Amino acid sequence: MNHTITKTQSPEAIVMVRPHCFISNPETMADNAFQYACKSKNAALSAYNEVSEAVQKLQDKGVRVHVFEDKSNATPDSVFPNNWFSTHHNGTLIQYPMYAPNRRHEYRQDIMDFLSAHYDYQTHINLRHHADEQAFLEGTGSIVFDHQHNIAYAARSNRTSEGLFRQVCREMGYQAVLFDAADENGVPIYHTNVMMCISAKFVMIGMDMVAEKDRPALFSLFQQSGLSVIHLSNQQVRNFCGNAIELRGTNENLLALSQTAFDALTVAQKSLIEESVTLLPLAIPTIESAGGSVRCMIAGVHRSNLAS
Numbered sequence: 001m002n003h004t005i006t007k008t009q010s011p012e013a014i015v016m017v018r019p020h021c022f023i024s025n026p027e028t029m030a031d032n033a034f035q036y037a038c039k040s041k042n043a044a045l046s047a048y049n050e051v052s053e054a055v056q057k058l059q060d061k062g063v064r065v066h067v068f069e070d071k072s073n074a075t076p077d078s079v080f081p082n083n084w085f086s087t088h089h090n091g092t093l094i095q096y097p098m099y100a101p102n103r104r105h106e107y108r109q110d111i112m113d114f115l116s117a118h119y120d121y122q123t124h125i126n127l128r129h130h131a132d133e134q135a136f137l138e139g140t141g142s143i144v145f146d147h148q149h150n151i152a153y154a155a156r157s158n159r160t161s162e163g164l165f166r167q168v169c170r171e172m173g174y175q176a177v178l179f180d181a182a183d184e185n186g187v188p189i190y191h192t193n194v195m196m197c198i199s200a201k202f203v204m205i206g207m208d209m210v211a212e213k214d215r216p217a218l219f220s221l222f223q224q225s226g227l228s229v230i231h232l233s234n235q236q237v238r239n240f241c242g243n244a245i246e247l248r249g250t251n252e253n254l255l256a257l258s259q260t261a262f263d264a265l266t267v268a269q270k271s272l273i274e275e276s277v278t279l280l281p282l283a284i285p286t287i288e289s290a291g292g293s294v295r296c297m298i299a300g301v302h303r304s305n306l307a308s
Contacts, residue, residue, distance in 0.1 A: 006089070006304045007089045007147045007148055007302075007304060008147065008148070008200070008248075008302075008304075009146070009147050009148050009198065009199060009200040009246055010200065010246045010247050010248045010253055010300075011087075011247065011248070011300030011301050011302050012064070012119075012248070012301050012302065012303050013063075013064035013065070013066060013119075013300075013301040014058070014063060014064070014065055014066070014247065014298045014299065014300055014301060015065075015066045015068065015081055015111060015115070015298075015299040015301060016051060016054075016055060016065055016066070016067050016068070016081070016297055016298060016299075017051075017067075017068050017069075017070050017078050017079055017080075017081045017297075018048060018051040018052065018055070018067055018068070018069050018070065018079075019044070019047055019048060019051065019070050019075075019076075019078050019079045020044065020048060020069065020070060020071045020072075021044050021070075021071070021072065021073040021075075021076070022043055022044045022046075022047035022048070022076060022079060022286070022287070022290075043286055043289070046286035047079060047286045047287050050282075050283065050284045050285075050286055050287055051067075051079060051284075051287070051297070053282070053283070054282040054283075054284060054294070054297070055067055057280065057282060058247070058256065058280070058282075061249040061250065061252075061254055061278075061280060062248070062249040062250025062251070063247050063248065063249060063254070063256075064248075064301075066114065066301070068081075068108065068110070068111055070106075072105065074102065074105050075102070075103075075105045075106050076102065076290070077100075077102075077103055077106065077290060077292075078106050079287055079290070079292075079296075079297055080141070080290070080292050080296040080297060081106070081111070081297075081299040082139050082140045082141060082193075082295065082296055082297070082298060082299040082300075083096065083098060083103070083106075083138040083139045083140075083141045083142075083191075083296070084096055084098060084103070084106050084107055084138075084139055085111070085112070085139060085299060086139050086140050086143075086145075086299070086300075087115065087119070087121065087299075087300065087301050087302045087303065088172060088302055089147065089302050089303060089304040090123070090172075090304075091120060091121050091122045091123055091303070092121065092122075092123040092124075092125060092171075092172065093112065093115060093116065093121040093123070093124050093125070094124075094125045094126075094127065094139075094168065095107065095112070095124075095125070095126045095127060095128050096127050096128070096136075096137050096138055096139045096142075097127050097128050097129070097130040097131035097135060097136050097137060097164070098128075098131060098136065098138060099131075099136040099138060099158065099159040104128070104131060107128065112124075115301065119301060119303045120303070121303075125168075125171060127164060127167075127168075130161070130164060135161040135163065135164055136158070136159050136160070136161055136164075137159075137160055137161050137164040137165055137168065138159045138160065138191065139299075140193060140295075140299070140300070141159070141191035141192070141193050141194075141292075141296060142154055142157075142159055142160040142165065142191060142192055142193075143160075143165065143168070143192065144192050144193055144196050144197070144198055145174070145198075146198045146225060146227075147302065148200065148225075149224075149225045150173060150174045150175060151174060151175045151177060151221060151225065152165070152168070152169050152172075152174040152175065152176055152177065153177045153179070153192060153196060153198075153218075154176070154177070154178050154179075154192050155178075155179055155180065155181040155188070155189050155191075155192040155195070155196075155210075156178060156179070156180050156181075156188065157188045157189065157190050157191070158188075159190055159191065160191075160192070162178060165178065177217070177218070177221065179210055179211060179214035179217075179218060180210070180211035180213075180214060181195060181206075181209045181210050181211065181214075182209060182211075183209060183234060183237075184234055189206075189209055190291075191292075191296075193242070193243055193295050193296065194237065194240065194242055194243050194291075194292070194293075194295075194296075195209055195232070195237045195242045196242050197242050197243065197244045197245065197246075197295065198227070199227075199246040199255060199273075199276065199277060200246060200253070200276065201226075201227065201228060201275070201276040201277075202227055202228040202229070202230055202272070202273065202276065203222050203227045203228070203229055203230065204230045204232055204241060204242055204244065204273075205218070205229065205230070205231070205232060205242065206231075206232045206233070206234060206236070206237035206242055207229075207231055207232075208231075208233070208234055209234060209237065228272065230269055230272060230273065235264070236261075236264050236265070239260050239261055239263070239264035240257070240258050240260055240261045240264075240288060240293035240294070241257070241261040241264050241265055243257070243258070243261065243292065243293035243294060243295040243296060244256060244257035244261060244293075244294060244295055245257075245294065245295045245298050245300070246277055247280075247298075249278070252277070252278050253276065253277045253278070254277055254278050254279075254280045255273055255277040255278070255279050255280065256280045256282060256294050256295075256298065257279065257280070257281060257282070257293070257294050257295075258281065258282055258283070258284050258288060258293045258294050259281045259282065259283040259284070259285075260284075260285065260288060260293070261281070261293060261294070262279060262281035263281075282294055284297070
């Protein structure tokens with residue numbers, strides 16, 4: 001009997017972590033040009049409330065959300081779980097080596113156990129030890145997966161080891177696509193997912209940030225994959241327009257993004273996006289001070305039953 005794995009771009013469910021001691025992480029400030037020191041006196045409470053409200057809005061739309069609490073004061077970036085693990089349709093769960101030492105405290109065995117028990121992940125790939133060798137790969141921050149076409153995209157940075165990226169792609173059977181990307185000041189983009197989002201029907205990307213030599217190959221792959229290209233300006237990338245994720249609602253697919261990102265999109269861009277998904281803006285201004293937005297807050301749970 002032949003078996004094929006049904007793969008969709010939008011995850012079956014999502015994992016989110018609600019922080020109790022949020023701050024803008026001083027250990028990641030040096031290479032994250034999107035980050036700034038949060039001046040709110042009640043940043044921890046504000047971030048806690050922003051996650052709670054985002055979870056409620058997602059659940060109201062029918063998204064299956066698994067929420068975990070983080071009460072540690074040693075994990076300022078725990079609200080971004082997508083960086084330390086990813087899940088895959090073929091029953092694989094991967095843990096990744098994190099660049100900032102204090103981010104390595106975010107690993108949660110209870111989350112791994114929960115996912116294995118509820119979604120039957122049989123294969124576990126643990127890459128965490130590579131941090132000891134100064135090789136890093138930060139999950140779906142470093143890698144933007146096109147699950148429908150078995151392609152993985154990554155922008156080179158000190159958080160994205162080329163060797164580890166290619167290793168993951170070999171193990172998962174994905175085509176590895178590496179490119180260089182930097183902002184107008186020549187600062188490398190620290191995570192691929194702040195400048196690029198792949199939906200089932202379109203890709204949103206800050207193509208002006210992509211090195212000119214790498215643009216033709218990206219355009220060619222998008223065309224082959226049948227994806228419409230929505231160009232984001234550098235300012236729109238700064239406003240986290242690229243840091244969005246397609247999710248499954250009750251009767252529709254959604255594009256979850258921040259209110260900041262939603263406000264920065266043009267009317268024409270919104271119209272094109274809404275041909276295939278419903279835009280769902282979430283207000284997370286405090287969390288965005290840490291240099292990440294809605295996509296970073298969401299770890300997708302991808303799992304498919306084998307279909308004969």
